[in-house]
Amino acid sequence: MQTTGEPSAKLKVLIITYYWPPAGGPGVQRWLKFVKYLPGYGVEPVVYIPQNPSYPLQDERLIEEIPDGVTIIKQKITEPYAWASVLSKGSAKKISSGIIPDKKKQSIVQRLMLWVRGNVFIPDARVLWVKPSIRYLTDYLKNNPVDVVITTGPPHSLHLIGLGLKKRNNIKWIADFRDPWTSIGYHKELKLSNRAAKKHKFLEKHVLTSADHIVVTSPTTKKEFEGLTNVQVSVITNGYDTEKISHQPLDEKFSIAHIGSLLSERNPQVLWQVLAELTKQQPDFGKFLEIKLIGAVSKEVLHAMHEHGLGSYITTMGYVPHAEAITQQRKSQLLLLIEIDREETKGIIPGKLFEYMVSERPLLAIGPKGADIESIIKSTNTGVFATYQQKALIKQAILQYFEHYKKGELFSHAIGLQQYSRKKLTESLADLIKQCST
Numbered sequence: 266m267q268t269t270g271e272p273s274a275k276l277k278v279l280i281i282t283y284y285w286p287p288a289g290g291p292g293v294q295r296w297l298k299f300v301k302y303l304p305g306y307g308v309e310p311v312v313y314i315p316q317n318p319s320y321p322l323q324d325e326r327l328i329e330e331i332p333d334g335v336t337i338i339k340q341k342i343t344e345p346y347a348w349a350s351v352l353s354k355g356s357a358k359k360i361s362s363g364i365i366p367d368k369k370k371q372s373i374v375q376r377l378m379l380w381v382r383g384n385v386f387i388p389d390a391r392v393l394w395v396k397p398s399i400r401y402l403t404d405y406l407k408n409n410p411v412d413v414v415i416t417t418g419p420p421h422s423l424h425l426i427g428l429g430l431k432k433r434n435n436i437k438w439i440a441d442f443r444d445p446w447t448s449i450g451y452h453k454e455l456k457l458s459n460r461a462a463k464k465h466k467f468l469e470k471h472v473l474t475s476a477d478h479i480v481v482t483s484p485t486t487k488k489e490f491e492g493l494t495n496v497q498v499s500v501i502t503n504g505y506d507t508e509k510i511s512h513q514p515l516d517e518k519f520s521i522a523h524i525g526s527l528l529s530e531r532n533p534q535v536l537w538q539v540l541a542e543l544t545k546q547q548p549d550f551g552k553f554l555e556i557k558l559i560g561a562v563s564k565e566v567l568h569a570m571h572e573h574g575l576g577s578y579i580t581t582m583g584y585v586p587h588a589e590a591i592t593q594q595r596k597s598q599l600l601l602l603i604e605i606d607r608e609e610t611k612g613i614i615p616g617k618l619f620e621y622m623v624s625e626r627p628l629l630a631i632g633p634k635g636a637d638i639e640s641i642i643k644s645t646n647t648g649v650f651a652t653y654q655q656k657a658l659i660k661q662a663i664l665q666y667f668e669h670y671k672k673g674e675l676f677s678h679a680i681g682l683q684q685y686s687r688k689k690l691t692e693s694l695a696d697l698i699k700q701c702s703t
Contacts, residue, residue: 275307275308276307276308276309276412276413276698276699276702277308277309277310277311277410277411277412278303278308278309278310278311278411278412278413278414278415278698279311279313279402279406279411279413279414279415280296280299280300280310280311280312280313280415280417281313281398281402281414281415281416281417281423281426281427282296282312282313282314282416282417282423283314283315283318283391283418283419283420283423284296284320285297285312285314285337286324286325286327286328286330286331287320287323287324287325287327287328288318288320288322288323288324288327289320289322289323289324289327289584289586289587290321290322290324290584291503291525291615291616291617292419292443293324293327294503294587294616295417295443295503295616296312296417297327297330297331298504298506298687298691299687299690299691299694300312300331300332300335301330301332301506301687301691302687302688302691302692303691303694303695303698304332305688305691306691306692306695307695307699308695308698308699309336310335310336311335311336311337311338311409311411312335312336312337312338313337313338313339313340313398313402314337314338314339315339315340315341315342315391315394316339316340316341316342317341317342317344318342318344319344322584324586324587325586326586326587326588327586327587338405340394340397340398340401341397342391342393342394342397343393343394344390344391345381345386345390345393384457384458384460384461387461387464387465387468388420388421388422388425388446388465388468388469389419389420389421389422390420391420391422391423392422392425394422394423394426395422395423395425395426395429396429398426398429399426399429399430399433402426402430403430403433403434406430406434406436411436412437412698412702413436413437413438413439413698413701413702414427414430414431414436414437414438414439415427415438415439415440415441415698416438416439416440416441417441417442417443418440418441418442418443418444418446419443419444419449421442421446421468421469421472424440424472424476425468425472427440427472427476428471428472428475428476431475431476437477437701437702438475438476438477438478439476439477439478439479439480439697439698439701440472440473440476440478440479440480441480441481442479442480442481442482442486442490443482443503444482444613445486445489445609445612446465446469446472447462447465447466447469448489448609449609469493470493470494473490473493473494473496474493474494474495474496476496477496477701478496478497478498478499478697478700478701479494479496479497479498479499480498480499480500480501480694480697481498481499481500481501481612482500482501482502482503482614483500483502483612483613483614483637484500484612484637485611485612485637486500486612487499487500489612499693499697501690501693501694501697502614502619502685502690503614503615503616503618503619503690504616504619504685504686504687504689504690505619505620505622505623505682505685505686505687506686506687506688507686508588508591508620513592513595513596514596515596515597515598516555516596516597516598518553518554518555518598519550519553519554519555519598519599519667519670520555520556520557520596520597520598520599521540521554521555521556521557521597521598521599521600521601521629521663522556522557522558522559522593522594522597522599522600522601523556523557523558523559523560523600523601523602523603524559524560524590524593524594524600524617525559525560525615525617526560526561526562527558527560527561527562527563527566527603528563528566528605529563529565529566530605530607531566531603531604531605532563532565532566532569533603533631533653534569535631535653535654535656535659536601536603536631536659537569537570537572537573537575538573538656539656539659539660539663540554540556540573540575540578540663541573541574541575542660543660543663543664543667544574544575544578547664547667549671550667551578553667553670553671554578555578555580556570556575556578556579556580557580557582557593557597558579558580558581558582559582559583559584559585559590559593560582560583560584560585560590561583561584562581567579567581590617590620591620591624594620594621594624594626595624595625595626597626598626598666598670598675599626599627599628599629599663599666599670599675600621600624600626600627600628600629600648601628601629601630601631602615602617602618602621602628602629602630602631602632602638603630603631603632604630604631604632604633604636604638605632605633606632606633606652606653607633608633610632610633610636611632611633611634611635611636611637612637613636613637613638614637614638614641615638618630618638618641618642619685621647621648622645622647622677622679622682622685623679623682624677625676625677625679626676626677627647627648627649627666627675627676627677628642628647628648628649628677629648629649629651629659629662629663629666630642630648630649630650630651631650631651631652631653631659632650632652632653633652633653634652634654636650638650644681645679645680645681645682646677646678646679646680647677647679648677649662
């Protein structure tokens, strides 16, 4: 797996991840890219994944991005979502991907699935993979020792594998949290009993206090976890990679594109109000407007947009492969980033933010007050951030972008992006691995 010009790998790290090609969606990108660049920093990765996963999204083209020669080991997993699909394939797939239906519109089957998800499978539906993995990897490590083990979640049950290996083998262990655990937005929607809620908290604290190092993706999550453990917590954000995408002609229309899932609660009524008002107040705005929704979109979001009279401007594309998502980013006039308006989402920094930032397209982000994404957007000069309460700012930003579009001058003039390159971020990870291995 060594490439020309790279130093020979001196350290070996076992990476335990659920999401791996052909899994699609944002969860796979972080560790696929780390694995790509780690050998260049003297670290040889070995990747442990499920043999028969039930991925809600698949992108076969990502298989081509797996580095040549990387060691991949697999073990069978029992997937409750596969059983649940017998009852309701659509509901199982949505809940597995984090799309939880509006409380008032949940069917009996959906309510049952959410209760089982939150109260039976703790911390998540992949928990049945924990004990078999601990046994398998304990045997594997006897003949194939590594310097450090890394677990990445969600699913956070994978951290329990790290916990078990730590107890049995006294290994060095880094726990990587791509998202928070008990404070993640959908956690309170799982209809948790008091017993289940306490168990989630207990397991979270046990992981945070037992790992040798904690890695998170945002300053807010770092602050939260530092209140729960004395273990060192480091921030390594998601980032962007050099994508082999040919130059794309821009959309002729004033296209506002959202790429990724638009959940029921990620439904910015204020934005739909602004767009509806502009189509009425600006004679040419409606003539050029196109709203591109690329990814899963909840019925509640589409209903809200139609209620505001925006139905004729919507283009829905559904889930597309990652390469096509990058192409659409670079073709669109304006990129939209939406985060749920809650205190617990302040620390969510979506991976697509960094891909947005290198697309040379400006972005409009709407999220909660004090969100970590605000400082990143401002420091890199890549767009405008507004809270849900700043309707005037949202309207002003869209009007300015529209005026630049009509003049053919709508571009992003980003600064300081190099710090968020996947290769640079991997250097930080390699330093942590070396520090942890001593």
